[in-house]
Amino acid sequence: MLLVDDHQIFGELLGEALTATGMEVVGICGTLADALDAVAETRPDIVVLDHNLPAGSGAGGVAAVKRHAPGTRVLMLTAAEQRSVLQEAMDAGCDGFVTKRHSVADVIAAVEAVLRGETPISSDVAGGLIGRRTPSVGGDLTRREAAVLQLIGAGLSNHDIAAELRISVNTVRNHVQRVLTKLDAHSKLEAIAIAARHGLLRADR
Incomplete structure (x- = not known):
């Protein structure tokens, strides 16, 4: 795992906390340029990336990491x-x-979720994805797929x-795959980005 944050103390403290859980932190970088060099050298499973970095940030940083190491x-x-x-990060291929403020x-927990292949998103910003619906997109989702x-x-x-829907995890995986197919998305976060753009997310959760 590689940590990228221009606040050195924050990066070091987070690194210590992650190491204490048994995770391996291969480096802590303060700039995107240093991070890309480290990614090319170490090929970490995950990069925890700050949004605001000197000379490069946000979606551009996500896209750059993905170009250097598509599997990271x-x-x-x-x-x-x-x-x-959030929208730009998801569009760039961010995994979480x-x-x-958390x-x-x-x-x-978010790091562990990403490593499991899940796509965690902070509930305090998820509500900002609500918008007007475009009926032509997502119109073929079944009620369960929409849920x-x-x-x-x-x-x-x-x-x-x-647990929420009282169905098996395998059934959930099948529903998720059908949702991705119908939205022409390659990941959960891309599906969320598409759903957000077309107003498919409700504000009642």
């Missing part, structure tokens, strides 16, 4: 809570989004969705 997952950790920041335990999409948008994992 990116979790954005940021103080920015604007809808535009968590704000710095506790270290929440950040660790699964809402829960994905709320940041729930497959296991949490299974």
